Each structure stands twice: as structure tokens, then as C-alpha cells.
Amino acid sequence: MSLASHLDELSRKHSDIERQINAAMLHPSIDALEIANLKRRKLALKDEIEKLKSQPTSH
Template structure:
């Protein structure tokens, strides 16, 4: 998988999780812990995207 396609896939996943969070927040019956887990996944993906975009990748 090329770097560009990997970044695109990560950005798609990030957007999907963001939509899941928005939907969960719209329903008061959703467990707060589930929202926290989604936010952590979203942040981990964002961190990975930033690492891949960084000019000094390791």
C-alpha cells in the first residue's frame, strides 16, 4: 500500500469515527465509556496520520 493510499484510508477511518461519535452523542442512552473509546481510537488515528505526514518520520 502506498503512503498516499494509507493516509487516505486513515483519514476515511478518522471521519467514520467522528460520525460515530456525533451519532452517539445525539443518543443519551449511549454509554459514556463507549464514547471515550471512540475518541481514543480517533486520536490514535490522528496521531498516526500526523506521524506519516511528518517530514522526519522514523
């Protein structure tokens, strides 16, 4: 998998989790712990995206 396609996939997952968080916050029956876990996953993806973007390319 190329770096660009990997970054695209991570960005898609990040957006998916953001939508899940927004939807969960609209439903009072959703556990706050579940929302916190989603936010943690979203942050981990963001960190991984930033780490990959900051790596020098070797061509």
C-alpha cells in the same frame, strides 16, 4: 499500499469515527465509556496520520 493511499484510508477511518461519535452523542442511551473509547481511537488515528505525514520521503 502506497503512503498516500494509506493516509487516505486512515483519514476515512478518522472521519467515520467522528461521525460515530456525533451520532452517539445524540443518543442518551449510549454509554459515556463507549464515546470515550471512540474518541481515543480517533485520536490514535490522528496521531498516526500526523506521524506518517511528518516522515521524510525517500525518493
